[in-house]
Amino acid sequence: MSQSTLDDDELFGEAANEMRADVEESLAAARETLPSADDVWDVDADNTLGALNALRSALDVGDAEDHVRDAKKWYTMGERADAFEDADDLAEAIEEVEALIQDVTDAREQVGELTSAIPQLKGALEDAAEDADDESDAETDADADAEAEAEA
Numbered sequence: 001m002s003q004s005t006l007d008d009d010e011l012f013g014e015a016a017n018e019m020r021a022d023v024e025e026s027l028a029a030a031r032e033t034l035p036s037a038d039d040v041w042d043v044d045a046d047n048t049l050g051a052l053n054a055l056r057s058a059l060d061v062g063d064a065e066d067h068v069r070d071a072k073k074w075y076t077m078g079e080r081a082d083a084f085e086d087a088d089d090l091a092e093a094i095e096e097v098e099a100l101i102q103d104v105t106d107a108r109e110q111v112g113e114l115t116s117a118i119p120q121l122k123g124a125l126e127d128a129a130e131d132a133d134d135e136s137d138a139e140t141d142a143d144a145d146a147e148a149e150a151e152a
Contacts, residue, residue, distance in 0.1 A: 016083035022074040023090050030067035030097050034104060035059060052115045059108035061101050068097055 039058040045051035071094055078084050 019074050019078040023071045026067045026071035027093050030064040033062040033064040056111045061104050064101050
């Protein structure tokens with residue numbers, strides 16, 4: 001084997017290792033960018049709307065999608081170049097992080113919907129309570145008038 005071929009094989013091996021490292025680093029950065037379980041579970045708020053707003057803020061994926069895109073880019077490059085001896089673990093890791101990002105994004109959207117619905121529900125319940133109080137007051141006034149007429 002010529003020296004040039006050996007050098008090319010060594011360089012290719014180094015490049016493959018660097019690509020794998022780039023994929024792994026990008027996936028690690030994506031995981032670090034995702035919210036922690038404690039951030040999602042523990043919220044500090046005075047009321048339901050505050051808790052929902054805090055939760056929605058906690059459910060931000062940040063740059064995780066960009067990091068996964070970088071991981072997929074290097075993974076695809078390595079796969080097409082047949083640079084990885086065994087890349088199944090990388091493919092699985094990419095899929096896991098993508099699924100986690102989707103779960104967080106879906107939860108954030110659901111919390112956003114609740115954040116919009118809760119004030120409307122509160123207003124409707126307050127209106128219903130006021131209407132019930134008005135009806136009760138009207139009945140009390142009518143009963144008092146009837147008693148006054150009966151006594152007269």
